[in-house]
Amino acid sequence: MKNVIEDVTCAGCCCVCDHIQVTTDGQQIIDVQTTCPQGQAWFAQSRQTEKQQPLIKGIDASREAAIARAAGLIQEAQSPLLCGMGQSAVDAQRAAISLADLTGATIDSGASAATRALQQVGEANCTLGEVRSRADLIIYWNAENLRFNAHHQQSLVPPGEPVPRKIVTVGSELPGDSRGVDLSLTVSVEDEFEILWRLRALLKGVALEGTTAGELASLAALMQQSSYIVIFFGPASPDERLFHRKLEALSLLAREIQAERRCHTINVPAAGATKGAEPVLAWQTGYAAAVNFAAGYPRFSPCEYSTVKMLEQGEADLCLLIGEDPLTGLSDQAIQRLQQIPLIHVGPVPLVDLQPEVYIPTGISGIHAAGSLYRFDGTPLPLRALISTQQASEAEILNQIETLLKPVMHIC
Numbered sequence: 001m002k003n004v005i006e007d008v009t010c011a012g013c014c015c016v017c018d019h020i021q022v023t024t025d026g027q028q029i030i031d032v033q034t035t036c037p038q039g040q041a042w043f044a045q046s047r048q049t050e051k052q053q054p055l056i057k058g059i060d061a062s063r064e065a066a067i068a069r070a071a072g073l074i075q076e077a078q079s080p081l082l083c084g085m086g087q088s089a090v091d092a093q094r095a096a097i098s099l100a101d102l103t104g105a106t107i108d109s110g111a112s113a114a115t116r117a118l119q120q121v122g123e124a125n126c127t128l129g130e131v132r133s134r135a136d137l138i139i140y141w142n143a144e145n146l147r148f149n150a151h152h153q154q155s156l157v158p159p160g161e162p163v164p165r166k167i168v169t170v171g172s173e174l175p176g177d178s179r180g181v182d183l184s185l186t187v188s189v190e191d192e193f194e195i196l197w198r199l200r201a202l203l204k205g206v207a208l209e210g211t212t213a214g215e216l217a218s219l220a221a222l223m224q225q226s227s228y229i230v231i232f233f234g235p236a237s238p239d240e241r242l243f244h245r246k247l248e249a250l251s252l253l254a255r256e257i258q259a260e261r262r263c264h265t266i267n268v269p270a271a272g273a274t275k276g277a278e279p280v281l282a283w284q285t286g287y288a289a290a291v292n293f294a295a296g297y298p299r300f301s302p303c304e305y306s307t308v309k310m311l312e313q314g315e316a317d318l319c320l321l322i323g324e325d326p327l328t329g330l331s332d333q334a335i336q337r338l339q340q341i342p343l344i345h346v347g348p349v350p351l352v353d354l355q356p357e358v359y360i361p362t363g364i365s366g367i368h369a370a371g372s373l374y375r376f377d378g379t380p381l382p383l384r385a386l387i388s389t390q391q392a393s394e395a396e397i398l399n400q401i402e403t404l405l406k407p408v409m410h411i412c
């Protein structure tokens with residue numbers, strides 16, 4: 001029998017659209033009403049997960065045996081690392097933090113640059129609802145993926161009277177299509193930090209010279225004519241080591257603008273990624289990334305405890321990868337290290353390039369399991385279970401591993 005479900009949430013990217021109509025026959029999803037190809041692909045994954053089997057060293061195993069082997073490996077490790085969780089639901093992220101706490105592990109959401117900036121200078125952000133209703137100047141700074149996302153643009157259309165609004169794009173490789181854009185500034189990745197500081201100077205009335213002085217002056221003038229500015233700031237480029245300095249400069253710029261008018265910043269994850277575990281890590285441990293529990297309490301040190309640092313410096317002797325695409329954002333050196341240590345993967349889709357010692361398949365939160373997920377503006381949205389599955393959820397698997405480890409860890 002057909003079952004039409006309205007207002008379903010899609011976790012296919014950071015926008016987390018929550019107005020999608022899905023039709024199921026009770027066992028399978030048979031129709032998804034969205035024009036977004038990425039959203040269609042996200043719902044279509046459900047056909048793959050059902051076929052996945054737990055594996056130990058690449059050989060089929062029972063789920064119980066795989067969970068027991070994973071628990072045994074974690075117990076033997078001196079310095080386990082938990083990472084990934086990019087598209088995991090909140091309950092899975094909480095279960096991962098609890099497991100890291102029990103085992104004295106390091107856990108990282110992959111957002112150590114944003115967290116460093118946040119710890120240094122704070123940030124002022126707002127919800128997309130505020131952007132939709134109030135923003136009269138929106139700046140997409142290295143966030144072209146978001147600017148071209150039709151669902152994001154739709155989400156910024158207010159229900160009543162349209163808000164008069166200017167649009168600015170800033171980036172190193174701006175596409176030719178600048179429809180609806182009032183001002184475009186081409187800025188190389190290396191120059192972004194300087195440009196943010198030059199913009200601060202211009203807004204303070206300091207005269208500047210240089211190649212971009214004219215365009216920057218136009219941007220500063222637009223800012224001074226606006227009453228509510230929102231800057232969507234894109235993710236770091238691969239191997240960009242000082243990205244946190246840019247985020248600090250951005251937050252300082254927003255703080256100064258706020259003396260005269262409203263200005264908020266919203267960090268945009270990489271294309272296809274969701275906000276990740278930062279909000280949950282922050283309210284559970286006090287830090288949004290790079291947290292170590294070895295001392296029995298949470299410690300934050302992005303130079304030591306980020307996933308990339310832990311792997312590149314050979315500090316982790318076991319890695320538990322959680323969720324879909326857990327290798328996103330890792331350097332080649334970090335991935336090489338993953339090939340040298342025991343690996344456990346808990347997630348709906350097996351890894352392509354690495355064979356973990358233990359793989360435990362899961363259902364997908366938002367398709368097979370209910371829960372919640374943070375949108376990129378920090379708003380939590382509910383996920384619903386649409387169809388049944390034989391697979392357990394990520395949270396259930398992590399809780400079962402913790403249950404096996406609890407008596408052993410208490411004896412230690």
Ligand code: SF4
Pocket residue numbers: 010011012013014015016017034036037038039040042149151152
């Ligand atoms: S824009 Fe993102 S969240 Fe919305 S339907 Fe597409 S993939 Fe899903």
